[in-house]
Amino acid sequence: MSENKTVSFTAMKNGTVEDYKIIAANDDETAKELPDKLIGHLKEMAKDDGAYKISRLDHVLQCATRAHRDGADADWIIAGLFHDIGDVLAPYTHGQVAAEIIRPFVKEEVAWVVRNHGSFQMFYNKSLSEEARNTRDKFKDHKFYQLAVDFCEKWDQNSFDPNYKTETLDFFIPLIREVFTRIPFSQ
Numbered sequence: 001m002s003e004n005k006t007v008s009f010t011a012m013k014n015g016t017v018e019d020y021k022i023i024a025a026n027d028d029e030t031a032k033e034l035p036d037k038l039i040g041h042l043k044e045m046a047k048d049d050g051a052y053k054i055s056r057l058d059h060v061l062q063c064a065t066r067a068h069r070d071g072a073d074a075d076w077i078i079a080g081l082f083h084d085i086g087d088v089l090a091p092y093t094h095g096q097v098a099a100e101i102i103r104p105f106v107k108e109e110v111a112w113v114v115r116n117h118g119s120f121q122m123f124y125n126k127s128l129s130e131e132a133r134n135t136r137d138k139f140k141d142h143k144f145y146q147l148a149v150d151f152c153e154k155w156d157q158n159s160f161d162p163n164y165k166t167e168t169l170d171f172f173i174p175l176i177r178e179v180f181t182r183i184p185f186s187q
């Protein structure tokens with residue numbers, strides 16, 4: 001935990017260099033707590049009472065397990081674990097929220113796929129119009145289009161199966177700690 005130092009100012013424009021050093025040190029400590037906070041949020045997803053056959057936590061664990069068993073690297077497994085993390089607070093923009101959480105720590109294409117996976121998942125929803133189901137077509141010339149198609153087809157759309165032998169959250173915790181303590185990419 002951070003030392004209990006506080007700044008001298010009540011308005012940022014009056015802050016001293018020393019004040020901003022205190023804030024930077026505090027921010028560093030907060031960043032170190034990120035893996036535990038994310039793990040805590042995944043655990044919250046177990047409480048979900050949605051309409052699927054499995055919880056949101058089991059869905060993302062299953063998605064990550066499939067990625068792992070397909071030999072995908074750490075970044076893609078993290079995509080599996082965290083692609084739906086924004087679901088509760090941002091039901092209309094959850095991909096963007098999830099992408100921004102992982103973006104400083106993963107490859108560009110992984111953050112892009114997470115950001116846009118919602119558009120690609122619509123393809124599987126038979127209640128939608130043909131046009132809506134093909135929303136992903138707006139990205140068809142994008143260099144990461146096929147990666148998103150594959151992410152959804154192989155790992156996301158099929159990970160609602162209560163009979164699939166999914167790894168536990170504990171299995172993925174060392175990987176979560178490794179990725180979210182990487183030196184973040186510049187913003």
Ligand SMILES: [Fe+2]
Binds near residue numbers: 118
């Ligand atoms: Fe999603």
Ligand SMILES: [Fe+2]
Binds near residue numbers: 059063083
């Ligand atoms: Fe998902």
